[in-house]
Amino acid sequence: MSLPGGRNGIAEGICERSARLAWSGTSGETGAFRFLRELVIMLASFRELAVKSPWIYRINAGSCNGCDVEMATCALIPRYDIERLGCQYCGSPRHADIVLISGPLTRRVLDAARRVFDEIPDPKVTVAVGVCPISGGIFRESYAVLAPIDQYFPVDVNVPGCPPRPQAIIEGVAEAIEVWRQRL
Numbered sequence: 001m002s003l004p005g006g007r008n009g010i011a012e013g014i015c016e017r018s019a020r021l022a023w024s025g026t027s028g029e030t031g032a033f034r035f036l037r038e039l040v041i042m043l044a045s046f047r048e049l050a051v052k053s054p055w056i057y058r059i060n061a062g063s064c065n066g067c068d069v070e071m072a073t074c075a076l077i078p079r080y081d082i083e084r085l086g087c088q089y090c091g092s093p094r095h096a097d098i099v100l101i102s103g104p105l106t107r108r109v110l111d112a113a114r115r116v117f118d119e120i121p122d123p124k125v126t127v128a129v130g131v132c133p134i135s136g137g138i139f140r141e142s143y144a145v146l147a148p149i150d151q152y153f154p155v156d157v158n159v160p161g162c163p164p165r166p167q168a169i170i171e172g173v174a175e176a177i178e179v180w181r182q183r184l
């Protein structure tokens with residue numbers, strides 16, 4: 001399996017160092033020093049690996065699917081391919097670094113959205129996609145809607161629009177990557 005953002009080469013380096021760590025002698029000062037040095041280099045490699053390739057997860061918090069279609073455009077159509085930024089969508093919140101939330105946050109999805117959001121490890125960056133998470137958009141008068149979403153989740157980047165164009169989503173993700181790098 002190929003990993004995004006040059007992860008393959010770095011991952012091989014980490015595997016090699018792990019093997020060396022396992023085989024390096026730990027008795028005596030030389031062995032302990034070698035062990036620590038290899039460990040420090042390996043941890044630096046892990047950081048480099050993470051910094052290069054943030055993974056993105058998406059939460060639909062009651063959207064009409066318009067924003068989600070535009071997000072899918074950023075994943076499937078080469079012209080707007082978001083992987084050019086060195087990131088990619090992932091299937092599990094536990095692997096994610098950046099979360100895109102669409103929709104006005106309906107009462108019905110609040111608990112599920114919170115549960116999934118809490119599964120994303122820190123330091124995570126949240127991008128609110130569309131005008132719905134910002135103000136409720138066309139659903140703002142509804143009794144079923146809780147927006148603005150930032151009263152329930154910490155939002156780092158807003159991407160307004162109904163739905164936002166793929167270019168705006170790409171720009172929002174680029175901004176989110178910068179915020180995420182500063183937090184690492």
Ligand code: SF4
Binds near residue numbers: 068129131162164
């Ligand atoms: S912002 Fe517009 S397209 Fe996006 S979920 Fe709301 S109504 Fe739908």
